[in-house]
Structure formats: C-alpha cells, structure tokens
Amino acid sequence: MNSFFEYFADIFRAVKSLLTGMKVTGRYFFSPWEIVTQQYPENRKTLKMYDRFKGEVIMPHNEHNEHHCTGCGICETACPNGTIEVLQAKIDMPDGKKKRIIDKHIYRLGMCTFCGLCIKSCPSDALAWGQEFEHAVFDRSKLTKTLNQPGSSIIKDIVE
Amino acid sequence: MKEIINLPVKNVEEEEYHINMGPQHPSTHGVLRLVVSLKGEIVKSLKPHCGYIHRGIEKMCEKDTYPQIIHLTDRMDYLSAHINNHAVCMLVEKALEVEVPERVKYIRTIVDELNRIASHQLWWCSFGMDMGGLTCFFYGLRDREKILDIFEESFGSRLLHSYYTPGGLMMDIHPNFQKNVKAFIKYFRKKIKDYDELLTGNIIMQLRTRGIGVLSKEDAISYGITGPSARASGFACDVRKHDPYGVYDKVDFKEILGTTGDTLERYMMRMHEMHESMKIIEQLIDNIPEGDYAAKMKAVIKLPAGEYFQRVEAARGELGVYVVSDGNKSPYRMKFRSPNFSNLSVLDHLSRGCKIADLIAIGASLDYVIPDIDR
Numbered sequence: 001m002n003s004f005f006e007y008f009a010d011i012f013r014a015v016k017s018l019l020t021g022m023k024v025t026g027r028y029f030f031s032p033w034e035i036v037t038q039q040y041p042e043n044r045k046t047l048k049m050y051d052r053f054k055g056e057v058i059m060p061h062n063e064h065n066e067h068h069c070t071g072c073g074i075c076e077t078a079c080p081n082g083t084i085e086v087l088q089a090k091i092d093m094p095d096g097k098k099k100r101i102i103d104k105h106i107y108r109l110g111m112c113t114f115c116g117l118c119i120k121s122c123p124s125d126a127l128a129w130g131q132e133f134e135h136a137v138f139d140r141s142k143l144t145k146t147l148n149q150p151g152s153s154i155i156k157d158i159v160e
Numbered sequence: 161m162k163e164i165i166n167l168p169v170k171n172v173e174e175e176e177y178h179i180n181m182g183p184q185h186p187s188t189h190g191v192l193r194l195v196v197s198l199k200g201e202i203v204k205s206l207k208p209h210c211g212y213i214h215r216g217i218e219k220m221c222e223k224d225t226y227p228q229i230i231h232l233t234d235r236m237d238y239l240s241a242h243i244n245n246h247a248v249c250m251l252v253e254k255a256l257e258v259e260v261p262e263r264v265k266y267i268r269t270i271v272d273e274l275n276r277i278a279s280h281q282l283w284w285c286s287f288g289m290d291m292g293g294l295t296c297f298f299y300g301l302r303d304r305e306k307i308l309d310i311f312e313e314s315f316g317s318r319l320l321h322s323y324y325t326p327g328g329l330m331m332d333i334h335p336n337f338q339k340n341v342k343a344f345i346k347y348f349r350k351k352i353k354d355y356d357e358l359l360t361g362n363i364i365m366q367l368r369t370r371g372i373g374v375l376s377k378e379d380a381i382s383y384g385i386t387g388p389s390a391r392a393s394g395f396a397c398d399v400r401k402h403d404p405y406g407v408y409d410k411v412d413f414k415e416i417l418g419t420t421g422d423t424l425e426r427y428m429m430r431m432h433e434m435h436e437s438m439k440i441i442e443q444l445i446d447n448i449p450e451g452d453y454a455a456k457m458k459a460v461i462k463l464p465a466g467e468y469f470q471r472v473e474a475a476r477g478e479l480g481v482y483v484v485s486d487g488n489k490s491p492y493r494m495k496f497r498s499p500n501f502s503n504l505s506v507l508d509h510l511s512r513g514c515k516i517a518d519l520i521a522i523g524a525s526l527d528y529v530i531p532d533i534d535r
Contacts (some may be wrong), residue, residue, distance in 0.1 A: 013363065014363035017363040019362075021358045022355065023359060024357050025295055025358075052313065052317050052331070054316040080232075089494075111321070113322075114322070115230070115231035116316070116322060116330060117228065119229060129316065
C-alpha cells in the first residue's frame with residue numbers, strides 16, 4: 001500500500017517540477033520586456049561601441065593629414081605574429097644629412113590577434129584602437145591595409 | 161577488403177560495434193572524436209581521439225617573448241582566458257621576483273572570478289542543451305552577456321582579452337567597472353534562482369544524472385582529475401584555498417566538497433561555485449586600493465636560467481605552466497598542464513556500462529573545452 005502511494009507521489013512531484021520550470025518560461029512569455037535582444041543589422045546607425053573596443057588598429061591623423069609615427073619599427077618587433085610591417089624611406093634633409101622616415105605602415109588585419117602589444121609599446125602614441133568591427137570583405141587582399149594615408153607626413157613638433 | 165567479406169554475418173546482434181561520436185557532434189562541444197565501442201546501447205569502452213584543433217601552442221611559445229605568450233594562452237581554454245593569462249604572468253613575476261602592486265592583485269582576483277562565473281554560465285547553457293533543454297541555453301547566454309559587456313567596456317574585447325601583462329595590467333579598469341560589477345551581482349543573485357527552478361529541480365534532468373558516472377575519490381586522484389569534477393568526489397584540490405595566489409588568502413570563501421561523485425553532484429558543484437565566486441567579488445569590489453596598475457618592468461624580459469612552475473585554479477581545474485629558461489628572452493621549453501586533458505582521460509572509466517545517452521550527460525558534466533585539450 002505504501003509503495004502504491006509512493007508511486008503516485010512520485011508522479012505528482014515530477015509534474016510539479018515540470019510546472020515549476022514552465023512557470024519560469026511562462027513568466028518571460030508574458031513579460032517580453034525582460035528579454036534583451038539587439039536587432040543588429042537594423043540598429044546599425046545608432047549602435048555605438050565602447051571607447052576601449054578593439055575593432056582594428058588605426059593610425060589617427062589630424063586635419064592637416066599628419067600623424068605621430070616616426071617609423072621606428074618597435075610595433076613590428078612587439079607584434080607576435082608578423083601582422084605589422086614598417087617600410088622606411090630615406091629623404092635628404094636640407095642640411096645634407098639623410099633621415100629615415102616612414103614610407104608605409106602595413107597592417108594585415110587578417111592575421112591580427114588583437115593583443116594590443118603594438119599600441120602599448122609605441123613610444124610616440126601613433127597607433128590606437130578603432131571602433132570599426134564589420135571587417136567582412138570578398139577578397140583577402142583587402143585585409144592588408146596601409147595605415148598612413150597617402151601624402152601624409154609626421155607632425156612637425158615630433159621631428160624637432 | 162578480404163576481411164570485410166569474411167565477417168561472420170549471423171552474430172551481428174551479439175557483436176560489439178564501433179561508432180564515431182564526433183568530430184562534428186553537438187555534444188562534444190568542439191572537434192573531439194570519441195570512438196565508442198557499443199554492445200546494443202551499452203558502452204563497452206571508449207577511445208578519445210584528440211588533435212583536430214592542435215595548433216602547437218607550446219612550440220609557438222618557444223619563439224615568442226614572454227609578453228607575447230599571453231595572447232596564445234587566451235586561445236587554449238578560451239572560456240577562462242583571464243585565468244590562463246594569470247598563470248603565465250605570475251610565473252614571470254615569480255621568476256623575476258617582482259612584487260606587483262596590491263591594486264593589480266585585487267583587480268586580477270575580481271576579474272578571474274567574473275571569468276569563472278561566465279565560464280560556468282556557458283557550461284550551464286550547454287549542459288541544459290545536451291539534456292535536451294534549449295531554453296537553458298538562451299537564459300544562460302543572456303546572463304553571460306552582462307559579464308561580457310563589462311569585459312568589453314573595460315578591456316575592449318569579449319572573449320580573448322589579453323588583459324594581463326607580466327608585471328601588471330594592460331590598462332586601468334574602466335571608471336564604470338565597479339558600478340557595473342555590483343549591478344551584475346545584484347542582477348545575477350536574482351536570476352540564478354531561475355536556473356534552479358528551470359533545470360536543477362527538473363525531474364527529467366535529475367533522473368538522467370543521479371547515480372550516473374560515479375567517480376570515487378581514489379579514482380579522481382589517480383586519474384589526476386581537478387576542479388569542480390574532482391571536488392564532487394570529495395577530493396579537496398582547490399588551488400585558491402591550498403596554494404593561494406592573488407588575494408584569495410584575504411577573502412572568506414568555502415571550498416565546497418561533494419560526497420557522491422555522480423553527474424548530479426558535479427552539476428551541483430558548479431552551481432555552488434557561482435555563489436562562492438559572487439561572494440568573493442562582493443568582498444573585494446569596494447576595497448580595491450589606489451595605486452599603479454602595473455609594476456615597472458624592463459623593456460625586454462629575460463628569465464634567469466632555470467625551471468619554473470606556477471599553477472592556478474582555472475574554471476575547469478588546475479592549470480599548470482612549466483617553463484625551462486636558458487636565460488634568453490623566449491623560453492627554451494614551455495609546457496601547459498591543462499585541466500581538460502586530464503579530465504578527458506577519465507571519460508572511458510566513467511562511461512563503461514552506461515547507456516549512450518548517459519555518455520552525453522557525463523561528458524557534459526565534465527565540461528571540456530577542446531582547444532585546451534589539444535592546445
């Protein structure tokens with residue numbers, strides 16, 4: 001007789017546990033404002049990433065198309081996987097000396113692991129994180145970027 | 161070809177047969193291949209085949225400098241990336257005898273515990289999904305999103321942070337960090353009740369896990385199981401308690417030990433651990449001392465020649481880092497003792513004699529991350 005009651009009590013307990021779970025899902029069903037979802041492609045215009053978000057490495061330029069990069073190549077040595085390549089050029093200074101400046105700062109986004117060592121190691125704060133995150137392209141070669149803009153030069157007060 | 165033709169056809173029902181579970185199976189949580197030997201529905205033996213996601217991280221470390229190694233350890237156990245970073249950073253600091261500022265220790269401990277909660281939340285999601293409850297997956301990820309938002313605001317990325325450096329941190333915490341963490345703790349204390357109502361008390365889940373895959377304390381020790389899976393068997397192995405690092409010696413938390421060692425107990429251990437982690441964070445979050453966020457380090461870090469070992473408690477068990485240095489700026493040999501690899505070795509022992517559906521439950525309760533197994 002005891003096992004008979006135990007059998008039905010088990011069934012009752014089982015149904016109760018299922019209903020407890022259903023209560024949770026039911027609560028969210030009737031209070032949809034508690035569920036947080038982002039309508040991502042639709043909210044593209046209003047979507048703003050955090051300031052520190054690591055989207056890609058950029059080289060900020062000012063309004064005169066000038067940057068801080070001296071072309072020293074410390075970021076290239078700091079990078080763990082050869083993402084950055086700094087190509088240097090030599091120019092003749094007015095006083096007859098030759099001076100090394102940056103020719104191209106090549107950044108391969110497809111190889112970057114976003115560790116941030118280049119930005120941390122840069123002695124002149126020429127690199128920064130950009131907030132752009134939609135990096136999908138149809139051709140792999142488009143992921144190789146030149147960070148210094150064409151015709152750009154180094155900010156004068158750094159040279160002095 | 162000849163052997164296949166000569167197979168005795170009449171005894172097919174009596175015979176053992178092998179099936180491949182994985183590499184593309186949702187319940188292996190990655191690319192792990194289990195060759196399961198079955199008789200009917202009963203598992204006779206099991207052979208894990210690793211190496212599908214082997215990237216040679218230990219070998220790659222040998223050409224990298226010590227700050228560069230950090231970003232590779234992120235990619236081993238990606239769900240406890242901060243804790244992996246912590247192990248390497250502490251090893252370098254121990255070898256160079258650098259004392260990191262107190263502020264760094266506090267922040268590291270808080271972030272580690274947040275990472276542990278996030279990892280256990282994802283484990284809870286996938287555990288529910290393996291049991292057939294897709295709802296768990298959505299609810300768990302919803303709460304994990306809160307932690308990831310805190311990480312994203314403060315460290316810039318959601319999964320692979322590379323936030324610790326030898327000697328300190330990459331950058332200071334965000335001004336909103338403390339406020340957000342306190343808000344999260346308040347939020348999650350409420351939401352963790354949902355977890356219990358939804359899955360812990362569920363009769364189907366209870367019947368599928370109670371008494372399944374029982375691991376004794378002796379076996380746990382001899383197989384080298386660590387983490388919540390071993391504590392479920394009563395093996396006190398919490399590195400945070402027995403070999404404290406960070407500021408774990410200053411906080412009050414319990415090392416919860418189980419008794420039965422079955423799948424349900426392993427589940428309960430992780431649920432309790434989330435509560436304990438929240439307790440640790442609450443004790444620390446208001447008391448972060450002022451100071452520098454990094455100690456002064458040399459530009460090129462060279463460890464003195466010798467052998468070094470450091471262990472931490474990752475979300476799945478004990479992570480050990482072993483370095484042989486010859487005095488150069490990169491290690492001569494680097495070895496990671498990953499918790500998942502040892503935890504995987506017990507799967508054959510646990511699943512013998514179980515049904516194949518129980519194998520899924522046991523695997524889910526051991527909570528393996530495949531990139532950590534293969535490295």
